[in-house]
Amino acid sequence: MIxxxxxxxxxxxxxxxxxxxxxxxxxxxxxxxxxxxxxxxCKADLKLKDMTIDEAVAAGVKTMVVGVANRGGVISKSWxxxxxxxxxxxxxxxxxxxxxxxxxxxxxxxxxxxxxxLHDVRVPTVKYPxxxxxxxTGKRCLAVGTDCSVGKMYTALAMERAMAKxxxxxxxxxTGQTGILITGEGVPLDAVIADFMAGSIEWLTPDNDxxxxxxxxxxxxxFHPSFSGVxxxxxxxxxxxALVLCHEPTRTHMRGLPxxxxxxxxDLHDTALAMARIVNPACRxxxxxxxxxxxxDDEAHTLVKDIEARMNLPTVDPYRHGAERxxxxxxxxxx
Amino acid sequence: MIxxxxxxxxxxxxxxxxxxxxxxxxxxxxxxxxxxxxxxxCKADLKLKDMTIDEAVAAGVKTMVVGVANRGGVISKSWxxxxxxxxxxxxxxxxxxxxxxxxxxxxxxxxxxxxxxLHDVRVPTVKYPxxxxxxxTGKRCLAVGTDCSVGKMYTALAMERAMAKxxxxxxxxxTGQTGILITGEGVPLDAVIADFMAGSIEWLTPDNDxxxxxxxxxxxxxFHPSFSGVxxxxxxxxxxxALVLCHEPTRTHMRGLPxxxxxxxxDLHDTALAMARIVNPACRxxxxxxxxxxxxDDEAHTLVKDIEARMNLPTVDPYRHGAERxxxxxxxxxx
Numbered sequence: 001m002i003x004x005x006x007x008x009x010x011x012x013x014x015x016x017x018x019x020x021x022x023x024x025x026x027x028x029x030x031x032x033x034x035x036x037x038x039x040x041x042c043k044a045d046l047k048l049k050d051m052t053i054d055e056a057v058a059a060g061v062k063t064m065v066v067g068v069a070n071r072g073g074v075i076s077k078s079w080x081x082x083x084x085x086x087x088x089x090x091x092x093x094x095x096x097x098x099x100x101x102x103x104x105x106x107x108x109x110x111x112x113x114x115x116x117x118l119h120d121v122r123v124p125t126v127k128y129p130x131x132x133x134x135x136x137t138g139k140r141c142l143a144v145g146t147d148c149s150v151g152k153m154y155t156a157l158a159m160e161r162a163m164a165k166x167x168x169x170x171x172x173x174x175t176g177q178t179g180i181l182i183t184g185e186g187v188p189l190d191a192v193i194a195d196f197m198a199g200s201i202e203w204l205t206p207d208n209d210x211x212x213x214x215x216x217x218x219x220x221x222x223f224h225p226s227f228s229g230v231x232x233x234x235x236x237x238x239x240x241x242a243l244v245l246c247h248e249p250t251r252t253h254m255r256g257l258p259x260x261x262x263x264x265x266x267d268l269h270d271t272a273l274a275m276a277r278i279v280n281p282a283c284r285x286x287x288x289x290x291x292x293x294x295x296x297d298d299e300a301h302t303l304v305k306d307i308e309a310r311m312n313l314p315t316v317d318p319y320r321h322g323a324e325r326x327x328x329x330x331x332x333x334x335x
Numbered sequence: 336m337i338x339x340x341x342x343x344x345x346x347x348x349x350x351x352x353x354x355x356x357x358x359x360x361x362x363x364x365x366x367x368x369x370x371x372x373x374x375x376x377c378k379a380d381l382k383l384k385d386m387t388i389d390e391a392v393a394a395g396v397k398t399m400v401v402g403v404a405n406r407g408g409v410i411s412k413s414w415x416x417x418x419x420x421x422x423x424x425x426x427x428x429x430x431x432x433x434x435x436x437x438x439x440x441x442x443x444x445x446x447x448x449x450x451x452x453l454h455d456v457r458v459p460t461v462k463y464p465x466x467x468x469x470x471x472t473g474k475r476c477l478a479v480g481t482d483c484s485v486g487k488m489y490t491a492l493a494m495e496r497a498m499a500k501x502x503x504x505x506x507x508x509x510t511g512q513t514g515i516l517i518t519g520e521g522v523p524l525d526a527v528i529a530d531f532m533a534g535s536i537e538w539l540t541p542d543n544d545x546x547x548x549x550x551x552x553x554x555x556x557x558f559h560p561s562f563s564g565v566x567x568x569x570x571x572x573x574x575x576x577a578l579v580l581c582h583e584p585t586r587t588h589m590r591g592l593p594x595x596x597x598x599x600x601x602d603l604h605d606t607a608l609a610m611a612r613i614v615n616p617a618c619r620x621x622x623x624x625x626x627x628x629x630x631x632d633d634e635a636h637t638l639v640k641d642i643e644a645r646m647n648l649p650t651v652d653p654y655r656h657g658a659e660r661x662x663x664x665x666x667x668x669x670x
Contacts, residue, residue, distance in 0.1 A: 190529050191529065192529050195565070225613065229568025233529070
């Protein structure tokens with residue numbers, strides 16, 4: 001678990017999109033986002049207080065999070081000097097970069113010297129068990145998608161927030177790097193050894209109160225040949241009681257695979273539900289989340305209405321319309 | 336790739352079953368199995384020539400294969416002394432044990448000194464790509480099971496042999512430790528990092544002649560919660576043109592999971608075919624392999640006849656009846 005709160009390192013972000021990890025933290029865990037640290041030429045600004053490392057320490061920060069993608073996949077000298085300074089000031093470092101912090105000898109040396117931890121969230125640190133398929137107490141909801149990167153994490157986080165507002169017990173369970181940095185914990189499922197994938201998700205979503213809900217972050221898609229195995233392990237390890245279908249309506253082919261068209265929501269519904277029921281026969285599909293970012297308000301409204309009528313399931317864009325109807329459907333036990 | 340031929344090390348096998356890896360090599364790659372080396376108290380005997388390491392070297396052996404499970408999961412002193420001797424005599428070592436050869440400092444030292452290689456087939460040595468889902472030339476057949484350990488490897492090896500006898504071009508593609516030791520190469524799929532599972536199988540079954548068939552060793556089962564993700568990655572990475580359904584009729588629950596009953600062959604047929612067609616719309620189910628080891632001849636005969644009539648697919652126990660009908664159905668393009 002990564003100590004909070006955070007100073008968000010934006011580096012020399014080439015554009016706002018490069019800092020989307022930091023933005024996720026600010027949006028979904030504002031209490032963790034005490035300040036930002038930007039280098040010269042940084043094109044991102046989260047409208048947080050700009051802080052030096054010493055100011056951050058004084059404000060109670062425990063970890064500096066690399067909230068930005070690095071250019072060219074290399075940790076540059078200017079970054080290294082700031083990362084080193086943070087360790088010397090007593091902060092942990094956390095990063096989801098492909099280049100690991102632990103592969104930088106100077107950072108390893110300083111972390112050891114100052115008793116700090118380098119949190120490379122791309123690398124599992126837990127020895128996960130093999131899944132045992134046993135029924136756990138508490139409830140679980142999983143977001144599944146017609147494709148990768150259609151808004152599964154956003155949907156799950158929005159549902160968690162809506163449930164918290166209503167005083168319901170819910171926990172977002174991160175299964176990817178960004179989600180782990182946002183919440184400070186989770187399973188980097190794409191980096192887990194094949195035999196332990198489902199077991200890592202059982203570990204992530206243990207027994208809980210009967211009225212508690214884990215909202216599990218989805219990964220990949222059953223219909224995406226590159227990552228479908230990861231998705232199925234998530235479905236069988238998570239043993240969800242409820243599925244929320246996630247979809248991006250303007251995509252013309254599966255992400256990165258021009259030869260593969262997207263499945264219909266009907267296909268996703270039937271396939272994901274059939275696979276989920278192997279482990280949890282009581283599983284239901286409770287709602288649909290549509291990412292309408294590419295549409296204007298009228299188009300978005302018409303689209304979700306049409307999908308809702310066609311699929312007979314509560315359908316929203318949680319970013320535009322809130323996640324309340326998804327939560328309501330989940331809680332009411334209908335469908 | 337592991338250099339052949341082999342000396343099969345049976346150690347102090349507690350019973351014949353403990354030497355099943357060695358038995359698989361002798362049965363399926365008899366040309367590789369030049370001799371056996373047994374320690375005092377060994378209860379296994381493959382009826383191969385007992386050889387000292389020097390005799391094996393003189394007979395042209397290149398690798399000593401640990402063909403036996405170790406007691407208590409520890410590589411004992413008596414084993415270590417024989418393994419060391421093999422390296423000193425110029426042999427490579429190959430093992431599928433959980434305890435890795437490379438974790439024994441003395442073996443590492445001797446391998447370096449003598450320029451030999453320690454082949455721990457549980458650990459991937461290749462940096463596999465992420466799957467790209469692109470169509471490859473040549474044909475592929477995959478064995479899928481109602482459960483784990485129902486005879487998928489045996490079925491695939493028997494089909495390869497039957498095809499070779501008929502002069503057809505076929506290659507068994509190993510995806511597990513035993514298969515890799517038998518053939519000398521393959522992908523230890525259960526030890527591959529999640530993101531690269533499907534890519535490792537694309538790598539294993541590359542473009543080939545139009546009339547060449549890869550017979551891919553199956554792993555796990557879509558219906559086994561612990562390993563289903565591995566199975567789906569295998570289906571989508573392998574992109575099979577043909578599926579052979581494998582079944583063990585006397586099993587009362589999924590292997591290791593008392594709470595899970597087995598799917599019917601109909602369920603397996605429909606689910607595996609639907610998932611396979613996401614990547615290869617032309618995929619067909621061409622036959623059924625039933626492991627009748629627990630039945631007498633009459634029962635076995637009746638059972639396969641009944642299943643064949645019910646499923647309308649060629650059904651055999653390849654161990655009892657040969658794999659010829661499975662191969663014939665595959666080649667004829669029927670069903």
